[in-house]
Amino acid sequence: MTGASHFMRLAGGWSDPAFRAVATQAMVLALVAGIIAFLAINLIGNLEERSIRTGFGFLWQASGFEIGQSFIAYSASSTFAKALLVGLLNTLVVAILGIVLSTIVGTIVGVASLSRNPLVKPLATTYVELVRNVPLLLQLYVWYAVLTQMLPAASAAPQLLPGLYLAKSGLHFPILHSGAGLVFGALIAGAAAALAYVAWSRRRADLTGAPALLWPRAVLLLGPAIAALLFLAASTPFDVPEPTRFGFSGGGLVTPELTALLIGLSLYNSAFIAEILRAGIMSVSRSQSEAAASLGLSRAHTLRLVIMPQALKVAVPPLASQYLNLAKNTSLAIAIGYPDLMSIGNTIINQTGQAIEVIAILMAVYLTMSLSISAFMNWYNARVALVGMK
Structure with a gap:
């Protein structure tokens, strides 16, 4: 009965609010789909006309150019x-x-x-x-x-x-040409220690009202990395x-x-x-x-x-x-x-x-x-x- 009444309301024409809502959404959807289809067809036609290949296979070809600033090993022969x-x-x-x-x-x-x-x-x-x-x-x-x-x-x-x-x-x-892994691991360990201290200090603050100190976080976060750098500086040229x-x-x-x-x-x-x-x-x-x-x-x-x-x-x-x-x-x-x-x-x-x-x-x-x-x-x-x- 409910479905039949809903159908009768939609059949009422543009004067019915429910019909207008559904019809408007359908027209907007059709318009968007038509624009996307038009652009896609024109894009494919232009690419074929200019003999431009498509796909992501080019990503594995040699780049042939240098990059002035790089944080990883890179050369012109890289992809x-x-x-x-x-x-x-x-x-x-x-x-x-x-x-x-x-x-x-x-x-x-x-x-x-x-x-x-x-x-x-x-x-x-x-x-x-x-x-x-x-x-x-x-x-x-x-x-x-x-x-x-x-x-x-x-x-x-x-x-x-x-x-x-x-x-x-x-x-x-x-x-230093070696030891980056040690420093990175020390940073991760320091971050974990700092997070543990933050959680502990919050629990202590809830129980005692004592405010959390800022300097232990910095020491725990950066201390292991600084120690690793000092160790590498003493042992590696x-x-x-x-x-x-x-x-x-x-x-x-x-x-x-x-x-x-x-x-x-x-x-x-x-x-x-x-x-x-x-x-x-x-x-x-x-x-x-x-x-x-x-x-x-x-x-x-x-x-x-x-x-x-x-x-x-x-x-x-x-x-x-x-x-x-x-x-x-x-x-x-x-x-x-x-x-x-x-x-x-x-x-x-x-x-x-x-x-x-x-x-x-x-x-x-x-x-x-x-x-x-x-x-x-x-x-x-x-x-x-x-x-x-x-």
């Missing part, structure tokens, strides 16, 4: 797939370090903008207004020009520390860079392109993060600070234990959007010659002509990276919200 992997790692390094550095700088500037000091507050406000109102691309050009035009050549490069040189070609530093007339021989290199991109992205996004955190802190009622002061808490403890946990509930959603913007803005690296994923993808397109496949790979990678950041921030937002409800 296009490995070239894309190098670009992905280069992009991830900039995105992860940029998020960390912009958060640190943004937190400092955001707190400073609320300072009562007559010098600190105007400086923080000036920094925010200056940096966020200048286009990011222009800032990248400025930093790249500073690093490549204002620094000395290799023959006159200053030695900042033993084996550490800063020149137009970049930052040259000593490296370093490859130290040596300045020559035309450059440096040996050692490791952080290119000016990577440095300019990292500085530009970090400072630009830190200005927005500072405003987000300032707004979050100001959203917390003044009575919270007064109550903390009446309990004898210092201003630093009040900020860390009372204000920031409540401010984060407001700040985390816009912070997630800012982190997504930073990750996507890494594609501007092509403007200053840093070999990120987009830059290497363009090179592969120029060599193979298979733009559809390469663009599909790039879209999938950036989509996955953005969804991963979004998922992590959603998890953290839920965690902060749960803590705030206790």
Whole structure:
């Protein structure tokens, strides 16, 4: 009976709301399907007309080009797939370090903008207004020009520390050709120890009210890696860079392109993060600070234990959007010659002509990276919200 009555309502024509809803959805679906079919047919026809082959088999061919900055072994004889992997790692390094550095700088500037000091507050406000109102691309050009035009050549490069040189070609530093696995394992062990300490300190805080200390986390996180580096330094010879007339021989290199991109992205996004955190802190009622002061808490403890946990509930959603913007803005690296994923993808397109496949790979990678950041921030937002409800 119910099905028959629903059929009678649909048969009522366009004047019936149920019929209009179903008909509208069907027409939109048909229109979208028609557009996709039209584009697909034209794409196939254009590819056949120009004799452009399709498929992903080109990924296993030799790339035939070098990459200036690579965190894994790579040469011109490596495959296009490995070239894309190098670009992905280069992009991830900039995105992860940029998020960390912009958060640190943004937190400092955001707190400073609320300072009562007559010098600190105007400086923080000036920094925010200056940096966020200048286009990011222009800032990248400025930093790249500073690093490549204002620094000395290799023959006159200053030695900042033993084996550490800063020149137009970049930052040259000593490296170890073995032991990376030991350092990586030490980092994992340190991270596990730091997480265990965080869980223990929270349980202790719930039982006794004693605040968790910050310095044990840093010691547990970085201590094993530092110890591994010291052990390797004592037992393994370093490859130290040596300045020559035309450059440096040996050692490791952080290119000016990577440095300019990292500085530009970090400072630009830190200005927005500072405003987000300032707004979050100001959203917390003044009575919270007064109550903390009446309990004898210092201003630093009040900020860390009372204000920031409540401010984060407001700040985390816009912070997630800012982190997504930073990750996507890494594609501007092509403007200053840093070999990120987009830059290497363009090179592969120029060599193979298979733009559809390469663009599909790039879209999938950036989509996955953005969804991963979004998922992590959603998890953290839920965690902060749960803590705030206790």
